[in-house]
Amino acid sequence: MNDPTLEPVVVEFIESNELETVRGAFAFLGGEDLVKPGLGRRRRTRLRVHDAEKRCWEMYLKRYDAPGLLNRLGKFLTGRRGDCPARREFEAAKHLREAFVPAMRPIVWGAEPGALGVKRSYVIVSAVPGDAMERIGEEFLQKHLQNPEVIENFTDELIQLIHRMHQMGYVHRDLYASHIFLHDHEGNLRLYLIDLARAFRPRRRVFRWRVKDLAQLKYSMPWMWVKLYWSRFLHGYLAGADKEEYNDWDAAVDAKVRRMARHDQHRADREKRRDGSCESR
Secondary structure (H helix, E strand, O other), X not given: OOOOOOOHHHHHHHHHOOOOOHHHHHHOOOOEEEOOOOOOOEEEEEEEEEOOOOOEEEEEEEEEOOOOHHHHHHHHHOOOOOOOHHHHHHHHHHHHHHOOOOEOOEEEEEEEEEOOEEEEEEEEEEOOOOEEHHHHHHHHXXXXXXXXXXXXXXXXXXXXXXXXXXXXXXXXXXXXXXXXXXXXXXXXXXXXXXXXXXXXXXXXXXXXXXXXHHHHHXXXXXXXXXXXXXXXXXXXXXXXXXXXXXXXXXXXXXXXXXXXXXXXXXXXXXXXXXXXXXXXO
C-alpha cells in the first residue's frame, strides 16, 4: 500500500487481512457477499471498516476467477497477456478521477500470472455516495415533478459526466442506470460512475462504442426522463453539432435501443418456453 492519501484505518484493514495480495484476497472470508444473477466467475463482497470516531468506510472487493482457456489464449495471441477486469477497473477509475470524472476510488488490485496470461485477479474500490438511478430514478423524478429545474440540473450533470468520460477516450460498455449513482442532498446533486471493469479506450469505431453507451443509458433510464429530457441530454452531449449530425446520432442510438429491446424480448420468450417445458414434465 503506497497511497499516502488513504485513511489509516483502511490501510490497516487491508494489510492485516493480507488484501494487498492475490492469495490473501481469495482466502478472505469476511465481509458480505453480494449475489445477483449473471455474476458467473465473479464474486463481489462488501467491506465495512469503522474508525475510532465510528465513521464507516465502505469498500467493495471484486474477485475474478481464471477466465476460460480460449479467452486466455486469445489474449496471449493478441499481445494482451496482462489484460484482466481487475486491472481495467482500477486503471479506468484512476484515470477518470484524475480528469475529475466522479467515480469509485481505486484502492488496490492484483493478478496471478499464468503461462497464457492472467489467471485470478481482484480489485478493491470504494463505495460512492447515493444510490443507483435504476432503484431511485422514478422516486427522484416524482419528487421533483413540480420543480423541473432540479431535473434539468440532474440532466446537465449527466451530460457532463458522460461527455467527460468520452472525451477522456473511455467508453463504459455497461452504462445502464444501475451503474449511475445519484447523491441528492437537499437538491445538491452529484453523480458517480461505478462498475468500470469493462471500460476501455477504443482505437477504432469510436462512434459505434459511444452510441452503444448512450443506447444503454436511454434503454435503462426511467421512461418519464427519456420522454421529457432525452432531447435536452443529447443536444447537450452534442453541443455545437448541426441538425444533420444530431439526427445521425439520435437515429443510431434509437436503432441500438430497438436491437436491445428485441434481444431482451427473445431472451424472455426463451425463458418462458423453458419454464413451460419444465412444468410439463
